[in-house]
Amino acid sequence: MRDYHVTVLSNKQVSNRYWHLIVDSSDLKEAIEPGQFFNIKSTDYQTYYPLLRRPFSIYRIKEDTLEFLYKAEGAGTKQLATYKPGQKISLLGPAGVSYSIPKNCKKILLLARGVGIATLAALAQKADQMNIEIYAILSARNKDDLLATKTIEKYCTKVYCVTEEDKTSDVEHVRRMIHDLIKTHHIDAAYTCGSRRLSMLLQKITKANGITSQVALEEYMACGMGVCYSCVCDIKRQGVMQTVKSCEDGPVFPLEEVIFE
Amino acid sequence: MRDYHVTVLSNKQVSNRYWHLIVDSSDLKEAIEPGQFFNIKSTDYQTYYPLLRRPFSIYRIKEDTLEFLYKAEGAGTKQLATYKPGQKISLLGPAGVSYSIPKNCKKILLLARGVGIATLAALAQKADQMNIEIYAILSARNKDDLLATKTIEKYCTKVYCVTEEDKTSDVEHVRRMIHDLIKTHHIDAAYTCGSRRLSMLLQKITKANGITSQVALEEYMACGMGVCYSCVCDIKRQGVMQTVKSCEDGPVFPLEEVIFE
Amino acid sequence: MEVDIGGMKITNPVMPASGAFGEGMDRVIDFNLLGALIPKSITKYPQRGNRTPRACETKGGMINSIGIQSKGIDYYLKETIPYYEQYSIPLISSISAESIDEFVEMSSIIASVTSVAALELNISCPNLKNNGQAFGMSDDITYQLVNRVRKVTDKPILVKLTPNVTDIQSIALAAERAGADSLVVANTPLAMAIDIHTRRPKIGNIMGGLSGPAIKPIIVRQIYQVHEVSQLPIIGCGGIMTADDAIEMMLAGASAVQVGTANFVSPTAMIDIIAGIQTYMEEHQLHRIDELIGGVIVMNQREEDYI
Amino acid sequence: MEVDIGGMKITNPVMPASGAFGEGMDRVIDFNLLGALIPKSITKYPQRGNRTPRACETKGGMINSIGIQSKGIDYYLKETIPYYEQYSIPLISSISAESIDEFVEMSSIIASVTSVAALELNISCPNLKNNGQAFGMSDDITYQLVNRVRKVTDKPILVKLTPNVTDIQSIALAAERAGADSLVVANTPLAMAIDIHTRRPKIGNIMGGLSGPAIKPIIVRQIYQVHEVSQLPIIGCGGIMTADDAIEMMLAGASAVQVGTANFVSPTAMIDIIAGIQTYMEEHQLHRIDELIGGVIVMNQREEDYI
Numbered sequence A, B: 001m002r003d004y005h006v007t008v009l010s011n012k013q014v015s016n017r018y019w020h021l022i023v024d025s026s027d028l029k030e031a032i033e034p035g036q037f038f039n040i041k042s043t044d045y046q047t048y049y050p051l052l053r054r055p056f057s058i059y060r061i062k063e064d065t066l067e068f069l070y071k072a073e074g075a076g077t078k079q080l081a082t083y084k085p086g087q088k089i090s091l092l093g094p095a096g097v098s099y100s101i102p103k104n105c106k107k108i109l110l111l112a113r114g115v116g117i118a119t120l121a122a123l124a125q126k127a128d129q130m131n132i133e134i135y136a137i138l139s140a141r142n143k144d145d146l147l148a149t150k151t152i153e154k155y156c157t158k159v160y161c162v163t164e165e166d167k168t169s170d171v172e173h174v175r176r177m178i179h180d181l182i183k184t185h186h187i188d189a190a191y192t193c194g195s196r197r198l199s200m201l202l203q204k205i206t207k208a209n210g211i212t213s214q215v216a217l218e219e220y221m222a223c224g225m226g227v228c229y230s231c232v233c234d235i236k237r238q239g240v241m242q243t244v245k246s247c248e249d250g251p252v253f254p255l256e257e258v259i260f261e
Numbered sequence C, D: 001m002e003v004d005i006g007g008m009k010i011t012n013p014v015m016p017a018s019g020a021f022g023e024g025m026d027r028v029i030d031f032n033l034l035g036a037l038i039p040k041s042i043t044k045y046p047q048r049g050n051r052t053p054r055a056c057e058t059k060g061g062m063i064n065s066i067g068i069q070s071k072g073i074d075y076y077l078k079e080t081i082p083y084y085e086q087y088s089i090p091l092i093s094s095i096s097a098e099s100i101d102e103f104v105e106m107s108s109i110i111a112s113v114t115s116v117a118a119l120e121l122n123i124s125c126p127n128l129k130n131n132g133q134a135f136g137m138s139d140d141i142t143y144q145l146v147n148r149v150r151k152v153t154d155k156p157i158l159v160k161l162t163p164n165v166t167d168i169q170s171i172a173l174a175a176e177r178a179g180a181d182s183l184v185v186a187n188t189p190l191a192m193a194i195d196i197h198t199r200r201p202k203i204g205n206i207m208g209g210l211s212g213p214a215i216k217p218i219i220v221r222q223i224y225q226v227h228e229v230s231q232l233p234i235i236g237c238g239g240i241m242t243a244d245d246a247i248e249m250m251l252a253g254a255s256a257v258q259v260g261t262a263n264f265v266s267p268t269a270m271i272d273i274i275a276g277i278q279t280y281m282e283e284h285q286l287h288r289i290d291e292l293i294g295g296v297i298v299m300n301q302r303e304e305d306y307i
């Protein structure tokens, strides 16, 4: 983990609400794993507005580039969207615990919603390199928000898309899809990101079916480096309730440990 | 006076430290006179940095355009320099008391330093239209800072430049130049802007020689519309000391009234 | 959007903050659109005000130390009040004085002018007779001051509190017990800035009041605290730049708001804020402004669902 | 750049602010370059801390209400202190307690650890036994608290004052009389923010402390005020983002500074600030840091020449 000042190679709007950022990462010598994130300083000058960095998980990891996918919504992400190729940007990371793929894993299930799709895209890329069969259910408000679908399709055996627009994204429907999937295929591990509702659903199903599963949480982070305790969440580990820092002990947690109140 | 949202037509660096801004003023229906100023909002978005507007006097007034010349130095002027043609900018004004040219005036003297040259350029333009002979002494740190010289030369009978670089700008030397000028020509009125030292000098000379003279002050302004009392200065009017607002009662004052401590 | 401020009805909850508003602004906005008018605080005798520089910028704010540059009460009665009489909305006179007696004397004179709708007592300025402490820094003095003024007028008394206190609730309650009709929360936090190259304070008077967006979170907290203990209508003041800021203060407990520094940044700010509150009320289907006042939900604070 | 803080020599005047610094940062900066190390305030018993959300942004600042999430004093002695022993610079332990007795007990235990160079008493947090008022809001309680701790240790005692008081000078003097060696000016102004769409406070605990650039002018003023009356070395804290901010506080009267929120924005901020102070001293031909401390020029305040 370091504060890297890297060069923006590309920063483009890819759908109504989403942007795609590519930076030159040739100076980063550390290993970067899916599920980890960088804390990005969205403002370059001394306005201190917005004051704090914003955490974004890694979307794609290549030899000399790093990619992020983000929703330009609030002050920070809107500011981020103003970066032009050639400008320097400050990235603090890589931070946090990554997703892990169990040994001898053959088939996995990805369940993502919204920008969570970006986070799982990185995992899909890695799993594909390990020759794992990937089944993905991607959920979004509408088709325009189903970003990264093309990227993720490249790696997956099968991708299912559900949206509010098509009235296919309700929890009941997704539950049936997951059940069908795990009935047809022997799923070794499941991963989710981007929705509390879907995480709770997956938690129940994987518990009932004895499937290893992990979730990447998106808690509000002030420092992103384990010092401020703003990003805490409650987990139950070996029967003991603990308040942990999601920036350091997470953002990826075993799904069964997470307490969704 | 109004808060005009006008379009930037051009905003270019014209020397090492100075910038030249041209805006579309076709919507401004008010009369604008040399010595008046606009209070310009240098930041367009909600960063509130810098918080306040910055006052700039009018450099050139044309049919459908207004021009400003400014030194990009602190937070506000640096921000101002980032405006691109086509962007909207907020101008509050015209504000303040303008320079006035006495009736039957034939010859005037301008004494300007630094960006004060911009302020007096507008006056030169007007005086020239009135067929007045103009003699100007322009002072600056170095030749590069002698901006607007070309603009002002067009209107003037004779322009003298002095700089620190050439070791010609010391008060003694300028005093001799002014004395020579008023000995050779019958100067009806004198105007100054941009330097306290030179203003004090001109105050003494014009008083001794019974020449009408005016100065445009550059006090710190928070509101620029006469409500905050941050821009006050002391003047002596008809023998009575008064604290007046330079944004409303000025920025142009009869030189003999100003108290330079 | 009508609000009742201690008996004074105003057609909308937005008014200027004293000292950051004045006659010169009539060229830029229509005063009749505002909730009320408050000229700069007036003193008994003409005063020159503080030495310059009188204002400087800070990150997200500005410091001012104008002192009360004032032409005195005679000029105020002869020129200022008549000027504001041309407008149809309530005129609130902000009064600044050096002693309780002077507050009483001035209040009595100004309140007797028919066109003055209410008085605002600026008890946040340093009291020269009390070692520079502001009147509003003590419960006792606040009580005495307001109580004495209460006896000389029936017009609504607004008391402008200072934020520079350990316990704003007890000061608020002192003003309330003494008969205040409304509390303005609050004046400016005392602040200072130094130019590191000249080594001089950026303000001629060394210290001054901090205003602008930087202070809003402190003021919102104080409004909330005062609203917890006092029944009086609160006028929120400090750092409002947009309608959202005004709404935030109303949710915290303010019945109306005052806008200062924002006028300098954008002279139409108050008009924009009135429009913005209206839009918010329509969007949230609120029919009366009362539904907003003190409407913050503090029960069952929990993390927002992040689906 | 060496400074003496009540007997403790530090090689440069820049150190972290408690709670905005921690072990995780060793991956990003070399701790040995700092003036001192201050981990997050420790409580006697393990505590969960406050409900989330625990932080939010404001214009030019942020509000936090972490509560003291702490693993308790046993963990601190067994894990935290030994971790910091690997560094060669002084370790200052920040202590937070619920009663004077608890402050005394904890101070005595922690001060007896050889590698602890000094104690920082965080008297700015609410005292549950006293109706939520912070210890540092009362001269008397501040005096008693510091006086009792003074009796159990000879190590330097730093007292971290709260800015939320009417008269910071009298609190500073109470701490000084009671035997404090240094004053940290100051903790965070109490603040609040409300989400106008959900109508909920942006902080789970409703209110929290405001930090970041927004508060600097308030803190600079308090440093100046404390420096006027107290002989103790002051550590300035609140809103420092750059070397210029640190120098401003030193000119106001601080002997050293603490940096909090800036670490979140730029984890190398403290290192950059140390370098920036050095550059400033060279440019202004200052040979000793003492030439900076309290160096503000307040005589003959006059307008700057505008040539």
Ligand SMILES: Cc1cc2nc3c(=O)[nH]c(=O)nc-3n(C[C@H](O)[C@H](O)[C@H](O)COP(=O)(O)OP(=O)(O)OC[C@H]3O[C@@H](n4cnc5c(N)ncnc54)[C@H](O)[C@@H]3O)c2cc1C
Binding pocket: A037, A050, A053, A054, A055, A056, A057, A058, A068, A069, A070, A071, A072, A073, A074, A075, A076, A077, A078, A115, A118, A119, A217, A218, A219, A220, A221, A222, A251
């Ligand atoms: C580990 C992690 C990985 C993430 N990965 C991605 C990603 O790949 N792509 C993406 O678009 N988004 C991602 N997010 C969410 C992203 O950080 C927030 O959307 C962003 O910070 C909002 O900033 P803003 O300035 O646009 O919004 P603001 O105006 O600041 O706030 C908008 C909303 O976002 C919430 N928010 C603000 N800051 C954070 C934060 N630090 N963490 C979580 N929520 C926040 C606010 O509470 C608010 O509701 C991730 C968050 C975390 C914690």
Ligand SMILES: Cc1cc2nc3c(=O)[nH]c(=O)nc-3n(C[C@H](O)[C@H](O)[C@H](O)COP(=O)(O)OP(=O)(O)OC[C@H]3O[C@@H](n4cnc5c(N)ncnc54)[C@H](O)[C@@H]3O)c2cc1C
Binding pocket: B037, B050, B053, B054, B055, B056, B057, B058, B068, B069, B070, B071, B072, B073, B074, B075, B076, B077, B078, B115, B118, B119, B217, B218, B219, B220, B221, B222, B251
């Ligand atoms: C009536 C008037 C007309 C002016 N006309 C011009 C002009 O035509 N061209 C030009 O370049 N400059 C002009 N100035 C000066 C110009 O307003 C300041 O240079 C500018 O405000 C500095 O802003 P900044 O953000 O760059 O500097 P900052 O970083 O804010 O400050 C830099 C320096 O400028 C001073 N300053 C800041 N604001 C003001 C202010 N409002 N008035 C005076 N000094 C200030 C500060 O005290 C500081 O010393 C004029 C000023 C006035 C009052």
Ligand SMILES: Cc1cc2nc3c(=O)[nH]c(=O)nc-3n(C[C@H](O)[C@H](O)[C@H](O)COP(=O)(O)O)c2cc1C
Binding pocket: B228, B229, C017, C018, C019, C020, C040, C041, C064, C066, C068, C094, C122, C160, C186, C187, C188, C209, C210, C211, C212, C213, C237, C238, C239, C240, C258, C259, C260, C261, C262
């Ligand atoms: C330039 C200036 C002058 C002020 N003068 C007065 C005054 O005379 N009387 C008063 O009660 N408050 C005065 N104030 C304080 C404002 O009324 C208001 O309380 C403060 O600015 C906070 O609000 P804001 O952040 O909206 O500006 C003044 C503020 C400024 C900026």
Ligand SMILES: Cc1cc2nc3c(=O)[nH]c(=O)nc-3n(C[C@H](O)[C@H](O)[C@H](O)COP(=O)(O)O)c2cc1C
Binding pocket: A228, A229, D017, D018, D019, D020, D040, D041, D064, D066, D068, D094, D122, D160, D186, D187, D188, D209, D210, D211, D212, D213, D237, D238, D239, D240, D258, D259, D260, D261, D262
């Ligand atoms: C997230 C966070 C946690 C904090 N925790 C503590 C603490 O445990 N003890 C303490 O004395 N101060 C604590 N503070 C206050 C800081 O030490 C410091 O006083 C404050 O942040 C102002 O400085 P800054 O503007 O440089 O951040 C905390 C501040 C922040 C932002």
Ligand code: FES
Binding pocket: A220, A221, A222, A223, A224, A225, A226, A227, A228, A229, A230, A231, A232, A245, A246, A247, A248
């Ligand atoms: S974000 Fe600061 S500890 Fe996790």
Ligand code: FES
Binding pocket: B220, B221, B222, B223, B224, B225, B226, B227, B228, B229, B230, B231, B232, B245, B246, B247, B248
């Ligand atoms: S700048 Fe506000 S009165 Fe002149």
